[in-house]
Amino acid sequence: MFTLLNTDNKARCGKLKTAHGEIKSPFFMTIATCGSVKGLRPEDVKKAGAQIVLGNTYHLHLRPGEDIVNKAGGLHNFMNWDKPILTDSGGFQVFSLAKLRKITERGVIFNSHIDGKKIFLTPEDSIRIQEKLNSDIIMCFDECTPHPCSEEYAEKSLKITTKWARRCKKIKKNKHQLLFGIVQGSVYPHLRIQSAKDLKKIDFDGYAIGGLAVGEPIKDMYKILDTTLPELPENKPRYLMGVGTPENILEAVERGVDMFDCVLPTRNARHGYLYTSSGILRIKKEEFKKDFTPIDSKCSCYSCQNFTRAYVRHLMISHELLGLQLCSIHNVFFYLKLMKNIRKHIQKNTFQKFKSDFLEQFNKKP
Amino acid sequence: MFTLLNTDNKARCGKLKTAHGEIKSPFFMTIATCGSVKGLRPEDVKKAGAQIVLGNTYHLHLRPGEDIVNKAGGLHNFMNWDKPILTDSGGFQVFSLAKLRKITERGVIFNSHIDGKKIFLTPEDSIRIQEKLNSDIIMCFDECTPHPCSEEYAEKSLKITTKWARRCKKIKKNKHQLLFGIVQGSVYPHLRIQSAKDLKKIDFDGYAIGGLAVGEPIKDMYKILDTTLPELPENKPRYLMGVGTPENILEAVERGVDMFDCVLPTRNARHGYLYTSSGILRIKKEEFKKDFTPIDSKCSCYSCQNFTRAYVRHLMISHELLGLQLCSIHNVFFYLKLMKNIRKHIQKNTFQKFKSDFLEQFNKKP
Numbered sequence: 001m002f003t004l005l006n007t008d009n010k011a012r013c014g015k016l017k018t019a020h021g022e023i024k025s026p027f028f029m030t031i032a033t034c035g036s037v038k039g040l041r042p043e044d045v046k047k048a049g050a051q052i053v054l055g056n057t058y059h060l061h062l063r064p065g066e067d068i069v070n071k072a073g074g075l076h077n078f079m080n081w082d083k084p085i086l087t088d089s090g091g092f093q094v095f096s097l098a099k100l101r102k103i104t105e106r107g108v109i110f111n112s113h114i115d116g117k118k119i120f121l122t123p124e125d126s127i128r129i130q131e132k133l134n135s136d137i138i139m140c141f142d143e144c145t146p147h148p149c150s151e152e153y154a155e156k157s158l159k160i161t162t163k164w165a166r167r168c169k170k171i172k173k174n175k176h177q178l179l180f181g182i183v184q185g186s187v188y189p190h191l192r193i194q195s196a197k198d199l200k201k202i203d204f205d206g207y208a209i210g211g212l213a214v215g216e217p218i219k220d221m222y223k224i225l226d227t228t229l230p231e232l233p234e235n236k237p238r239y240l241m242g243v244g245t246p247e248n249i250l251e252a253v254e255r256g257v258d259m260f261d262c263v264l265p266t267r268n269a270r271h272g273y274l275y276t277s278s279g280i281l282r283i284k285k286e287e288f289k290k291d292f293t294p295i296d297s298k299c300s301c302y303s304c305q306n307f308t309r310a311y312v313r314h315l316m317i318s319h320e321l322l323g324l325q326l327c328s329i330h331n332v333f334f335y336l337k338l339m340k341n342i343r344k345h346i347q348k349n350t351f352q353k354f355k356s357d358f359l360e361q362f363n364k365k366p
Numbered sequence: 367m368f369t370l371l372n373t374d375n376k377a378r379c380g381k382l383k384t385a386h387g388e389i390k391s392p393f394f395m396t397i398a399t400c401g402s403v404k405g406l407r408p409e410d411v412k413k414a415g416a417q418i419v420l421g422n423t424y425h426l427h428l429r430p431g432e433d434i435v436n437k438a439g440g441l442h443n444f445m446n447w448d449k450p451i452l453t454d455s456g457g458f459q460v461f462s463l464a465k466l467r468k469i470t471e472r473g474v475i476f477n478s479h480i481d482g483k484k485i486f487l488t489p490e491d492s493i494r495i496q497e498k499l500n501s502d503i504i505m506c507f508d509e510c511t512p513h514p515c516s517e518e519y520a521e522k523s524l525k526i527t528t529k530w531a532r533r534c535k536k537i538k539k540n541k542h543q544l545l546f547g548i549v550q551g552s553v554y555p556h557l558r559i560q561s562a563k564d565l566k567k568i569d570f571d572g573y574a575i576g577g578l579a580v581g582e583p584i585k586d587m588y589k590i591l592d593t594t595l596p597e598l599p600e601n602k603p604r605y606l607m608g609v610g611t612p613e614n615i616l617e618a619v620e621r622g623v624d625m626f627d628c629v630l631p632t633r634n635a636r637h638g639y640l641y642t643s644s645g646i647l648r649i650k651k652e653e654f655k656k657d658f659t660p661i662d663s664k665c666s667c668y669s670c671q672n673f674t675r676a677y678v679r680h681l682m683i684s685h686e687l688l689g690l691q692l693c694s695i696h697n698v699f700f701y702l703k704l705m706k707n708i709r710k711h712i713q714k715n716t717f718q719k720f721k722s723d724f725l726e727q728f729n730k731k732p
Contacts (some may be wrong), residue, residue, distance in 0.1 A: 036681055036688040042672075064655065064680045072658055072676060080672050289430065292438055306408075306446050310438060314430045315402055321690055322402040328687075 001178060001205055002237045002258075006347050010229075010256040013346040016206075016237050018052075018084040018136035019176040020076065025237060026253050026346075028339045029054040029086055029261040030332050034063065035079040038266045039328030042081050048301065048329065049336035052084040052136075054261045057129055058093030062112050062119075066132035074134030086137035086261070089126045089168075089182075092144045092210070092242070103143060105160055123164040124171045131174045139208065140168040142182040147215040154186035162198045169202050178205035180239060186211060187220045189227040196231035206259075207232045208239040213262075218248070225255045246275065246338055246362060250355045253342055265331035270324055272316045275334040279362050281309075283327065288313045301333035302326075367544060367571055368603045368624075372713050376595075376622040379712040382572075382603050384418075384450040384502035385542040386442065391603060392619050392712075394705045395420040395452055395627040396698050400429065401445040404632045405694030408447050414667065414695065415702035418450040418502075420627045423495055424459030428478050428485075432498035440500030452503035452627075455492045455534075455548075458510045458576070458608070469509060471526055489530040490537045497540045505574065506534040508548040513581040520552035528564045535568050544571035546605060552577060553586045555593040562597035572625075573598045574605040579628075584614070591621045612641065612704055612728060616721045619708055631697035636690055638682045641700040645728050647675075649693065654679045667699035668692075 002025075004014040016023045030037050030045060032053040037045050045053060055075055060066060072078035075085055094100065098110035098119075107122030126141035142161040145154055161184045172179050181199035185191030199207060209228055212221045225240070232238055239259035240252050249260055265275065272284040276296035281288075283295065294304035295312060303312065303326040315323030338358075345354035368391075370380040382389045396403050396411060398419040403411050411419060421441055426432060438444035441451055460466065464476035464485075473488030492507035508527040511520050527550045538545050547565035551557030558575075565573060575594055578587045591606070598604055605625035606618050615626055631641065638650040642662035647654075649661065660670035661678060669678065669692040681689030704724075711720035 034680070034684045034686055035677070036686045039687045041688060041691065059684075063684055064676070068656055068676060068680075071656060072674065078674075078677055078680075080677075290434055290437055308438065308444075310430070310434060311401070311444055311446075314400070314434075314444075318400045318425075318429055320400055320402045321405045321687065321694075322407060324687055325407065325691070 002235060004234065006349070008346045008349045008351040009254070011253050011342075011346045011351045012256055012258060013343050014237070014258065016258075018178060020082065020084040020136050021051075023051040023084055024343055025258040026339060026342055027051055027259055028249070028335050029259065030335070031056075031261060031263050031266060032079065032081075032085075034059050035069070035075060037328075037332065039269065039324045040332060042079065044302070044329050045081070045332065046083070048333040049340060050083070050332070052086060053081060055079075055085055055087045055133065055135060056090070056093060057087045057126060057133065058090035058097065060087075060133060061090060061129050062114055066129045070132040070134070074132075076134065084136040085133075087130045087133050087135040087139065088241075089130070089139040089141040090121060091126070091139075091142045091182075094121060095144050095146070103160070105163065123167045127168050127171050131172070131177065134174075135177065137178045137180060137206070138172070140165045140179065140181050140204075142184055142210055144211050144214065145184060145186045147186070149186040151186075151188050151191075154184075154188055154191055158184050158191055158195055162195065165199055165204075166202055169204070180204055180206040180208050182208040182210040182241070183228055183232075184211045187216055187224060189224070192224055192228045193231050196228050200231070200233060204236070206237040206239060208241050208259075209257075210241045212240065213242045213244055213248070221248070222251055222255070225252060225257065229256045246335075247359060249338070250342070250359065253346075254351070254355060265335045266328050269327035269331040272323075272327060274327055275331050277361055278364065283309060283313050284316050285313075295330050296334075299330065299333065299337075301330050303330040368601060370600065372715070374712045374715045374717040375620070377619050377708075377712045377717045378622055378624060379709050380603070380624065382624075384544060386448060386450040386502050387417075389417040389450055390709055391624040392705060392708055393417055393625055394615070394701050395625065396701070397422075397627060397629050397632060398445065398447075398451075400425050401435070401441060403694075403698065405635065405690045406698060408445065410668070410695050411447070411698065412449070414699040415706060416449070416698070418452060419447060421445075421451055421453045421499065421501060422456070422459060423453045423492060423499065424456035424463065426453075426499060427456060427495050428480055432495045436498040436500070440498075442500065450502040451499075453496045453499050453501040453505065454607075455489075455496070455505040455507040456487060457492070457505075457508045457548075460487060461510050461512070469526070471529065489533045493534050493537050493545075497538070497543065500540075501543065503544045503546060503572070504538070506531045506545065506547050506570075508550055508576055510577050510580070511550060511552045513552070515552040517552075517554050517557075520550075520554055520557055524550050524557055524561055528561065531565055531570075532568055535570065546570055546572040546574050548574040548576040548607070549594055549598075550577045553582055553590060555590070558590055558594045559597050562594050566597070566599060570602070572603040572605060574607050574625075575623075576607045578606065579608045579610055579614070587614070588617055588621070591618060591623065595622045612701075613725060615704070616708070616725065619712075620717070620721060631701045632694050635693035635697040638693060640693060641697050643727055644730065649675060649679050650682050651679075661696050662700075665696065665699065665703075667696050669696040
């Protein structure tokens, strides 16, 4: 399913075949938590260059429920999106959003963050839900350990996560869906290595690295990548979950990661934090009141082609819905353009120079 | 500037020439309070069939300020809208939104509803602001009397409003802008007639009927229209301000009104109240949970062409921005389609039948 096209040092570009089309890697998955990329229409997401979006199983299970999505013909039909979709397993949200009741080897009991309803979720349930959502890539149900996390707890948790991974693989029926395992083990290199080895034995269509970007120092994240990635098979895609800033992505690509997802572009947009070629621009600042240039004059997104900083600032200050749309469209476009450039430069074996040029420009003080 | 093309009993269709193009009447002006139709992009507004939008002088004066809009090249450039714009005078908002301090013959002292700042606004200021905004149709500064309003107060207020109208006409310099007078006089027929006669003498490019839809019984609104409209010149457009429901619009068109504006389509959209050919549909209701038909299967708007009731309901229940977009696009489309049909049927002298068919369908219980 995954074909490696070129490597530039450790950075890789390739293509991943899914039931809804091929995806060029490395790629970034824009978040569509509840079946919608916040502030964007499906057309906007496509125009921004998205090859795939990520839906959250936990949210969709609670609302509207996988049976309704299934009745609509699956998540693609429900949200009117015909390109690939990855769904997570719900694990991360159970541990971060819900009021957690109890973890047993069988599964997790928790309370819905929406109405407090008590819900029992097993690895088997997670796979069944994702099968009903009919996404293209589905994830194993795992425990995402928090930071900090004792070695003892991390080891105990990892054992359950590995058992759950086996059960997920076993219960999965739909052959059109790709199933990814998730490496856990907190910040402990030997646990990460063990996890990678165990999952490799189970044999998945791809491997995710979970439990990072949860508050650990950034150098720990890179260290874990350096430790874990060599343990993963070269012919399978590697997905760093929940990451990250443009810099994080570049660092991880350099180490051999193929897939990313993060709420940063859309969430930051809604707070008026806009990504530009010369760093983050806080559009609500007074200094943009009479600035009739685009958000980023080097950007060709809809927002930059049609509106000025002064107008976008005015919309954001006035709490106008259009402001949220324009900022979200811009940030998603920025992230996906970055990925496109990353792919181009890995293909041309010029990734290193691209990375350092990009970061120099992005991090320089305006 | 205004050409009458046909009359069907008292209903009129015509065209109004403005600096940014010709508008077919009767027409409805979608509200763009702060320089944006809430939830829609300029393209959406055009695709919905809008010929003109309405900007609020009061809001734009407070934020971002007319000088910034003027620096951007006027409101059209600022908001990236190249079709006609009407701005109101700010009068209505001063009386409805701001904490009013004092009305004198010279002008009005009030506190901004945003930051409480004390502001003094005269008829001359209102015209100067509207000239800076560079809208196509500008309105005289008036006192919009509330309901109920004593005859004594209505008469006293009307005298000031008429004097203000004269001052607005006198100060106006920009020949590309059309200036409309506003008939006031509360629910008192003789005051309305007096107001119409006085304004006619001053000679405006169009005449608005203000101070209705402020809480008076609906039959009073129609009675005032019946009394006032015959007093207005036939060769000038007649604008019923702030109205209204589809039924109100049909009733007013029947009596000879050419122009309307109202927040109903956009505001109702944000609450999930959707206009359909068979009445108002409350999309958040449980019954639409598994309804995979469009909002209105007879509608050809973007939302109805691409999404289902079940999905739109899910988005609204989940507070997703896309839900607000889809509902707003639909409602604006509905209103503008209604106006298009009204024009078509007046042209064909079949307005009466269209009106009764439409209302029968719209008001029938589902």
